[in-house]
Amino acid sequence: KQTKNDVYYTVTAKSGTTDFKDGGSTETLGYNGTYLGPVIKIRRGQTVHIKEVNDLNENTTFHWHGAIIDGKADGGLHDPIKPGKTKNISFKVQQPAATLWFHPHPSGQTAKQVYKGLAGLIYVSDNTSKNLKIPKNYGVDDFPLVVQDRTFDSKNQFNYKKDYNSDGTLGENILVNGTLNPYINVTTKFVRLRLLNGSNARNYTFKLSNNQKMYQIAGDGSFLSKPDPIKKLTLAPAQRAEVLVDTSSIPDGESLELVAGGIPVVTLKMQTRTDNIKRMPKSLLKMATAKAGTHDVDKQTLTLSGMSKMVEINGKQFNPDRIDIHTKVRQQQVWTVKNKKQMMNMSHPFHLHGVQFRILSINGHKPPLNETGYMDTVNLKPGDSVKLTFKFEEKGLYMYHCHNLEHEQNGMMGQIMVE
Ligand code: C2O
Ligand code: CU
Ligand code: CU
Numbered sequence: 001k002q003t004k005n006d007v008y009y010t011v012t013a014k015s016g017t018t019d020f021k022d023g024g025s026t027e028t029l030g031y032n033g034t035y036l037g038p039v040i041k042i043r044r045g046q047t048v049h050i051k052e053v054n055d056l057n058e059n060t061t062f063h064w065h066g067a068i069i070d071g072k073a074d075g076g077l078h079d080p081i082k083p084g085k086t087k088n089i090s091f092k093v094q095q096p097a098a099t100l101w102f103h104p105h106p107s108g109q110t111a112k113q114v115y116k117g118l119a120g121l122i123y124v125s126d127n128t129s130k131n132l133k134i135p136k137n138y139g140v141d142d143f144p145l146v147v148q149d150r151t152f153d154s155k156n157q158f159n160y161k162k163d164y165n166s167d168g169t170l171g172e173n174i175l176v177n178g179t180l181n182p183y184i185n186v187t188t189k190f191v192r193l194r195l196l197n198g199s200n201a202r203n204y205t206f207k208l209s210n211n212q213k214m215y216q217i218a219g220d221g222s223f224l225s226k227p228d229p230i231k232k233l234t235l236a237p238a239q240r241a242e243v244l245v246d247t248s249s250i251p252d253g254e255s256l257e258l259v260a261g262g263i264p265v266v267t268l269k270m271q272t273r274t275d276n277i278k279r280m281p282k283s284l285l286k287m288a289t290a291k292a293g294t295h296d297v298d299k300q301t302l303t304l305s306g307m308s309k310m311v312e313i314n315g316k317q318f319n320p321d322r323i324d325i326h327t328k329v330r331q332q333q334v335w336t337v338k339n340k341k342q343m344m345n346m347s348h349p350f351h352l353h354g355v356q357f358r359i360l361s362i363n364g365h366k367p368p369l370n371e372t373g374y375m376d377t378v379n380l381k382p383g384d385s386v387k388l389t390f391k392f393e394e395k396g397l398y399m400y401h402c403h404n405l406e407h408e409q410n411g412m413m414g415q416i417m418v419e
Helices: 110-115 127-131 405-409
Strands: 006-018 026-031 039-043 047-054 063-065 086-092 098-103 120-125 142-150 173-176 183-188 190-197 204-208 214-218 223-230 232-235 240-246 255-260 263-274 298-305 325-327 333-339 348-352 358-362 377-380 385-390 396-402 413-418
Touching (some): 039 047, 098 110, 183 190, 223 240, 232 240, 298 348, 377 385
Parallel strands (some): 039 120
Antiparallel strands (some): 047 086, 063 098, 204 255, 214 223, 214 240, 348 377
């Protein structure tokens, strides 16, 4: 249902079965379907009303990852919806065009529920996205690619318990939008791919099989100031990127692959193509360089450390009864997030709810172009120190955590109260 300024969605978390391979469907979870979920399309300025329905036989929450949203609607683990229950939320879209996503966040069950299929995309549009001359025809030249890794056992079943790894559950196969060996029929010169790393723990470095450049136009939470020509693109769990691929050098009938670690992720099959756009826009989004501000800044330092069941932030594991940080709404924040260098080194994708931040510096240096826009998840390699700035626009209780979902579940998480 949609009126001029209001949009209504019902999202039901439910269980079902999915046939990924021929011969043997497996138990999965999905939103409104049996695996993954719908694309929720919302526009800046609109009021969004979502009816969240839990048809599972266990608690869940609906977390709007990347949304600037009040703590009560954010769907953190303090707000479980019991089996058979419904929760209604409303919020006004107050952020730039971006590809966000949603997934569950219940205490102790997040990693398993995501692995079994609970995840969906949110497309935020605004005047910039409307006016830019970029591909925007859903399913024609603008494609979502939810990239996940999953293992099938000998009976083609998902077996989260068996595949569980306390440092991040990895799968042997790549699924895109829940499909093995996916392909796209390309009928236009430029193709826009909206990538979400929807995996529990795997990092992907994407490339085109012929090594040609892609043009990154957006990160997690906004367009970049201008297209960034890149040969490879790394996404940590929960991160998004939008890239444009110029297919003009590939003859009809041939194909181009998006690969990660030498493995094909998706095949682009060239058909006779039309010139959907003439050329790449020179600029995308007007954005001032991120600045920390000099006075009245709330500063925090968070140090991520440990591995497996011993993961910590500032030497502590998550405690639902402890508020780790108190702050005020619209207070300028500068956070330094560090990944402590240790014997056994892991990267940690750090994510903060309820805001979009800008990166001020990575190890004292300015961020590369593709990390200068708004983001909600930043990947910290061992020893990295990243400075972020942002404000909470809404009040409430929010989480921050490592988005390696097994680390999140093992306690690499904290809570911030915004008043
Ligand atoms: Cu997508 Cu608390 O995260
Ligand atoms: Cu989130
Ligand atoms: Cu981690």
